[in-house]
Amino acid sequence: MSVRAGGGVDTAALTARLAEIAEVVDTTGDPEGLGIGVLREHGLMSYTVPADCGGAGAGPAAFLNVAAELGGQCLGLAVLWVMHCQQVAVLSEYAPEPLRTAALRPVVDEQALIGSITTEAGKGGHMLTAAAALDERDGVVRFHRDAPVVSGGGQAGAFLVTMRRSEDGAADDVVLVHCPRELSDPKVVAPLRMLGMRGTCNVSMTVDVEVPRDHLIEPPGGFARVAMRTMAPLGHLGWAAAWTGAARAALRYVVAHARRPAGGGPSIRRDDDVLDRIARARQDLDVAEAMVAAGLREYELRDGAERDRPAFQIMINNVKVTASERSFAAVDGLLEIAGLGLGYQQGDGLVLERIFRDLRSASLMYGNRRLLRANGKLGLLDTAACSFAASGPLGGEPDRERDRERDRDADQAPGRG
Amino acid sequence: MTDRREEFLRVLLGHLGAVEDVAQIAPDANLRTLGLNSMRAVDLVMDLEDAFDFTFPDSAFTDEVFATADGIWAVVAAHLPDRVES
Incomplete structure (x- = not known):
């Protein structure tokens, strides 16, 4: 596999821009989201969005090429982008319509970042369990969630959040919720002060979500x-x-x-x-x-x-x-x-x-x-x-x-x- | 219910975090909601192999098989010497 980025990405311009900002991102922790801005300038937020939703439709090999290219310039930003592409893949492959189209449209039109909230106090990064439970009544889903680590939490246009299905459900009975930022009341508690990886723009935050029931992603299995x-x-x-x-x-x-x-x-x-x-x-x-x-x-x-x-x-x-x-x-x-x-x-x-x-x-x-x-x-x-x-x-x-x-x-x- | 199926349910019960009695395990209940995760499923397979003296086929270790008690029992029953039906 070549690690040269392909699929229409202007690699030279991209790496030159990242080289300019990598040091300041590392020094400041990038509270303004400079790195995410560069990804947006180059249309990379919609790089793996399927063509039928208006994205570039890049496949796994092209995705990995760009990940390697980004990693060579600013590893934190590369890892953040990989996680964004993970969320895009989940929406593309599992979200029911009309949620799928509605959730991917801002990724294409506004180059919106999709953040992921899976961490939780007490369980660390274990992805397949959740402690906080959602409350579903009259077609509306509500919940509060403390999130100790959210990459790009200050910049994301929406979040995919893992929640326990109900108060009396098992911790393994996890459901995924699509939470647009405007329906989530996100509050950044603090940026994380880490040894490195500052381009991920990691923050601790809370969300108070109220979304229609059709924002749940519940595929078979x-x-x-x-x-x-x-x-x-x-x-x-x-x-x-x-x-x-x-x-x-x-x-x-x-x-x-x-x-x-x-x-x-x-x-x-x-x-x-x-x-x-x-x-x-x-x-x-x-x-x-x-x-x-x-x-x-x-x-x-x-x-x-x-x-x-x-x-x-x-x-x-x-x-x-x-x-x-x-x-x-x-x-x-x-x-x-x-x-x-x-x-x-x-x-x-x-x-x-x-x-x-x-x-x-x-x-x-x-x-x-x-x-x-x-x-x-x-x-x-x-x-x-x-x-x-x-x-x-x-x-x-x-x-x-x-x-x-x-x-x-x-x-x-x-x-x- | 046959003795062997009851024995199967007792083994399964030991790997479900959210139920305390075999009567709570409906044949088509989603086992994940009853506390069966992928790592517990590995332990379950080991215990089923010991209890029923057979080798669980690699190809049957799929999310679909482990979704319900009936799914797992179908694999176990197919490997019993007298081909027990549920």
């Missing part, structure tokens, strides 16, 4: 199916692409300084240790990108219930875990050879320190420890022990079937035997 078949795969793939893009930017930075001739400014000496670390960083980067590419193939080949299978869930979790670990490991190693002067320091053109801080969050977002524990359990159910069954060459049933057909064709070919 409920929210768990939405999460398992669409949100988790797109989120993990998109984040992994963004992290890979960030690590690639770090490697390019180090290679540029190792190539610069002595006397042309500060440089990195090309001794054996530096070469070893560049090799390792490249290896880490290639592993991360290979997982994204293989994960994308598997995602595109599996549909519906095929994405419920333990093998697919393990695979998509491994894309996230591997890309987060390897991207950070690559940048950590590169920082070692860039040293105090070119690595561990902020300043004009010194990007490594920011990428390092940003990427440190990768293993913590939808935490790797939880995903690995889930994979341990799911692994017991996948007796074939094959994550790439739909696409891989090392044991996939579809490939074996194709091989058998090819063998049969060859056996029946004239002139044989």
Whole structure:
């Protein structure tokens, strides 16, 4: 997979604009939403909105290319954009009409950001449960929700909120609610003061929502199916692409300084240790990108219930875990050879320190420890022990079937035997 | 209700967070609303395999199968030696 952005995005202009603002976004936490403004200028809010709703209709591969490109410039913004595209996919694939068209129209016409509210005090980021319950009476849904972390909460034009269906319902009985900003009384409590990832414009906030009942998104299988078949795969793939893009930017930075001739400014000496670390960083980067590419193939080949299978869930979790670990490991190693002067320091053109801080969050977002524990359990159910069954060459049933057909064709070919 | 189906419901009950009696498990009730999530479903499969001495097929681990007690029972019953009907 190439990481060059395609699908009509003016990549050069986009990256130039992001390069201009990345440092100020990192320094200020971007309360004005400068980064989101750049995404809007380039029409990226509607990039993955289906063409029948007026969007660019970009598919998963183009989506990942842009995620990687954004990740190379401002990782926080890239991750925010991936989450927006997740919400767009949920609306496109699961919202009933007329909600689907009504909810996607502002994304196209006004380049509106769709925020996500899944976190909750006490349960952290566990997406599939909710404590706060909605109150549904006379065709109207009302609820209050405290949200400790909302990316782009100050700028979003609407939110998709996970809520427990009723006061006496199970925490796992989660329903998704589309909440336009004007019907949500959003109040930003405070911006989050984080080590990095400041381009995500993370805030804690509250919403007091009152929407008509037809703003509920309740497809067959409920929210768990939405999460398992669409949100988790797109989120993990998109984040992994963004992290890979960030690590690639770090490697390019180090290679540029190792190539610069002595006397042309500060440089990195090309001794054996530096070469070893560049090799390792490249290896880490290639592993991360290979997982994204293989994960994308598997995602595109599996549909519906095929994405419920333990093998697919393990695979998509491994894309996230591997890309987060390897991207950070690559940048950590590169920082070692860039040293105090070119690595561990902020300043004009010194990007490594920011990428390092940003990427440190990768293993913590939808935490790797939880995903690995889930994979341990799911692994017991996948007796074939094959994550790439739909696409891989090392044991996939579809490939074996194709091989058998090819063998049969060859056996029946004239002139044989 | 056959003994085996009753035994199945008792095993299932142990993995539902929101009910306390097998009588509360309607055959077509949405198990997620009764507290069965995907991780509990993994534990349920392990317990069903132990209780009924069979291997739950990988291909049956889908959201649709685990949506209702009847969905899971159909898989279990199909693998019992005497092919118990519900």
